[in-house]
Amino acid sequence: MDNILDRIRDTFGSLWKHEQRADLLQVGVEQRHVLPLLTWLKEHTPYIQLTHLSAVDWIEDGEFQLSYLLTDPVGRRSLMVAARIPREEATADSVHTLWPHAVTSEQEINEMFGIHFPGSPRQGTPFILEGWDDIPPMRRDFDTVEYMDRHHPSRPGREHTDPRAYIGRVVGEKGFLHD
């Protein structure tokens, strides 16, 4: 099982691989290979448990990354499978047929990033937000400060100190940061 990355490369043609730690491997594949790969991992390798399903917004590349973290509960090690999907009209395969609890993660990603998982139950149903009427808040083009100015007015007189400028000023005056 130590050559799991090689086996994935030979079978599914992985795009990149990375050994973060001895017990944490990462591999990137094309989106169309995700469902077969995850099925194969669950059926034929010790990586049987889906621990995390999360999304990353690579707005510069115009892509979302979906990260599936699988765990081998006996061997105490993990394997992250990452796949990128286009940011426009983002759609990905649902994995709730493999792990039923993925429904919740997919519902949350649907709400927070606007990625659609066709066939997954509870898509479009509010998970955390109530009455949200803006673009999904975890997208990086969501301007949270501008949103706050519109919805949550600041108390007059509040001062904001930019940490970088403040530390630079302190260091400039004292020549060192701490007494």
Add this chain to the structure above:
Amino acid sequence: MAKTNLPVLPPEGSRPHAPLGEGCFLGETERQQPLALREALATIKNWFRANSLWVMAYGTGCGAIELRPLTTARFDMERFGMAMRPTPRQSNVLIVSGYLATKSLKRVIRSYEQMPSPKWVVGLGSCTINGGMYWDSYNTINRLDLYLPVDTYIAGCMPRPEALIEGFKGLMDDIKAGRANGWNHYLENMDWYKDNQKRLITDWDLPDYNW
């Protein structure tokens, strides 16, 4: 601030919790007494109220962690006649402890309105004052006093139990002096408060007032 003319009326046959404009909240029979006696009665009542603050056991944010040592052996708020109560119907102090999510705000409003008057709101921590470290979070409010009448703010991130005791002592002094009238302010400026609340809570599905 634009005012909406929403009629906020109690259900048929019931009365609001408190007569408007009455800082000391006397009963029907007491209000017919001579002025000196009314003042004496109000002073006595307010002394009792200040020394029997019943706090609703509800924590909205991380500041609630400082309420545990306050209730237990080391700081023991029972010394001041304060106790935790499980429901809003038995409480007269609402502590908004730390950051308040927009989603929680709806529940807090509902709980506050269900509390019997006289009642007081304590804003605990920087988050209730100006948003604190969550000032740019899309999900938390920045100013509690736009939505609920706050009687006492306790600054800090987060304030230690000593600061809380100090804040509650200030609240008790205000109550004894008849100054802590946020609950009347809420009733008198209901339109303004409801306007602010409904502007933030877009899927408003509460009654206009939770009697």
